[in-house]
Amino acid sequence: MSNQITNTEFLLLGFSDIRELQILHFMMFLGIYLGALTGNLLIIKAIVLDHHLHTPMYFFLMNLSILDLGCISIVDPKSMANSLMSTMVISYYGCIIQVFFFLLFTTAELPLLIIMANDWYIAICQPLRYKSMMKRRACVQLAASIWISDVLNSALHTGNIFAIIFCGDNEMEQFFCETLQLLKLASYDSHLREIRTIAFSVYFALNCFF
Template identity: 50%
Template sequence: MSNSTIATEFLLTGFSDVWEFRVLHTMLFLLMYLATLTGNLLIVAVITVDQRLHTPMYFFILNLSVWDMCYISVTVPKACVIFLLNNRVISVVGCAAQIFLVLLCAYAELLLLTIMARDRYVAICQPLHYHAIMTPRVCVQMTLASVLSGLVYAGVHTGNTFHLSFCHSNVVHQFFCDIPSLLKLSCSDTLTNEITFFVSATIIAGGCFSFITMSYIHIFSTVLKFPTRRERRKAFSTCIPHILIVIVFLGSGAVVNLKPISDSPLLQDMIISVFYSIVPPFLNPVIYTLRNKQIKEAIWLVMRRTLTSFRKIITISTHSYFDCKS
């Protein structure tokens, strides 16, 4: 596009122009997408059905699973269309919607992970006051606060980004619309946008990371004082999955979004973006089901009940059929 042309649509980028690689990327993304939806839907169903899991910790895991499904659905379906059909076009409105939803989902997930660290801290360090502090009302209020503040955060940054003029090029070097990639295309002065985005992201991500770190310092110091190895192992088993997700999510997000806009090897940024936009939603159900005994037991219970109900339906249908024949 010439310098005098204002962008009315953008072209997203795949990892490769080779057809065989595009098919491979499509299959990998699609498999991760289906696995993510299946795993998170299973967690939502199990926590909803099993009364034993109606506790603050599992309430937050349920909300995290819902946001995981939303988060990965914003980017992966369009990416699969790009890889397989080479249909790279996305409208300005579609790009703005994608940026808004990515920021909202990422922000809500980060705050939920922070709230979950607070929940584990109270459960392990203040067990006698747990039910008085983490009441259902408080859990709902914290969840709503994370969503509402996420709407404000996403709205402000999306609005600031699309107040700029885009006239240098319309090729976004990313498989989804994100702010760093768009700022490279603007012919306006982007310094204010870069500073605002960097400072706000640093404050929020840094604040959440500091809070999570301090929570786990207190948690580990308390756990190490437990008298038996079994108690220590049980306490660590509820914390380690959360720590792994936080490291992957914050680490990869920081690498892409908190470095200067100009210093960006494009393919490297695209690969790292996978680790904060696709891998955490994919890993959450795997980690929480494989490392959580209660969820595994609840899954088997739900599966047995479903199988028993299915057998009853088959038996009743069979008897009805032969009764009609006789």
């Protein structure tokens, strides 16, 4: 019967079932989350309020802080809630949301770091042309291109993963919905999908460098 029913939830098996270790995990992740939250919000606040920091370098740094904040916010709260309530369940749609936004925030960091490196390169090696090349409009267009392309990339990955029918086993050896772990739970051989997912990720990374 389990092979005929599509899964409506998944089990995250990343940590111990011992109650004391679950509380310890909650406290550790809470400290990490609050530290990351405070640090990134202070960076964003300082850059927004201080007009002296309205430069390309700090504009991209603010975008990086937003990515870091989003990445940790999509994973940590659910993991902490599961530890606190001694449960391992995440709903099917909750898993979709987690996969989409985790891919969105993590894969956008690579092109953003490359653009930041290019910004520093121009500032150091071509200082006389810096202001004409890195205008405010150009910076906004670069940041917008990162966000738009990454939304499309995340949507394609998420759609490819959840086009699979998940039946039977619903246990993931991870504390969040991770793509390769999900592919292992497919009701049929997903080896080809795993290869395509990895190949597309490598292509995306190499394309950023080119």
